[in-house]
Amino acid sequence: MKNKIRVLLVDDHPLLLKGLVLTFDEIKDFTFDIVYKTSCDSAYEAVLLSEKTNPFDILLTGLSFSLNDGNIVSGEELINQLKKVAPNLKIGVITGHSETNRIFNVIKNQQPLVYLLKDDCNATELNFAIHKMLKNQNYYSHLVHQKILKRSIVQISMDSIAIQILEELPKHAKINNLVGHIKREDGKLLKIRSIEMKLADLRIDLNAKNNTDLVLKAKELGIID
Known part of the structure; x- marks a missing residue:
């Protein structure tokens, strides 16, 4: 029997979220119970409400949110807050931000298990990332991995x-x-x-x-x- 994984997706673009749900549907290794939210505050509340009764296994969040008038205004802040209240939640990033500095700082400071780029994310990569997350292992998109490596080498020099x-x-x-x-x-x-x-x-x-x-x-x- 396949494992059922409870997933929370967070992004301020509803069309992207719906597209991600369709991508999850292509993955056959697991079945998913997927919830999506379009703001950091609503995602935080969803995790709090479900933590004691039916906690999420995985959260994938974007980084930038156009509506930033709430208490939590970025993916980085959301990750920081959720690590305090849901220590077992496996957190990853799926974003369009491919700037080297943003990638490096998020991975260094927020330490998400995965960092995926929206444009390159397909069912195969997402499936691989989910497997890694469930084992508490890291996975980064190929371009992300290259940028981290290059940035680390330059930083050393x-x-x-x-x-x-x-x-x-x-x-x-x-x-x-x-x-x-x-x-x-x-x-x-x-x-x-x-x-x-x-x-x-x-x-x-x-x-x-x-x-x-x-x-x-x-x-x-x-x-x-």
Whole structure:
């Protein structure tokens, strides 16, 4: 007999939710009892009401919600709140947000079991993700996995001087103006030659054509805001 899994889907686009329900219908490994909500507040209330009598097994939520006048206004906040009241709920993200910084921060801070991208999510991937979630294992869409790996590698190679240079670079029209703003760990200021050499290394590391491209790539990777 197949297991019946109780699932709560949360997104502010009803058509997407209905499409997800149809995708769940294609999965044959389980049968599902699916509820969907279009706001974080209503999802939170649904979990609270069902927790003692008929708790949800899995929650998949989006991250951004157009109607944000409630108490909980984002998927990140919803995850944080639900972890306090439903510790056994297996939480995942299904979203259109593929920005490296958003992905990295959500996985680091909210620690969802899965992170799926709406555009790439089909029944096969969703089925695999559900299996992983039920085992308390992580699963990330292929593109998400690539971005996490790249972001982690870059983060490891970034020292404090590199971060300072990348943060200061957009503020100044000329490289010479960076002098006086970049400090070593011992507090001594970096000279222009050292700054130029570090910039050259950063352009190679991030495969940037010039300093403007370097800043754009650093932002895309979430190294700077």
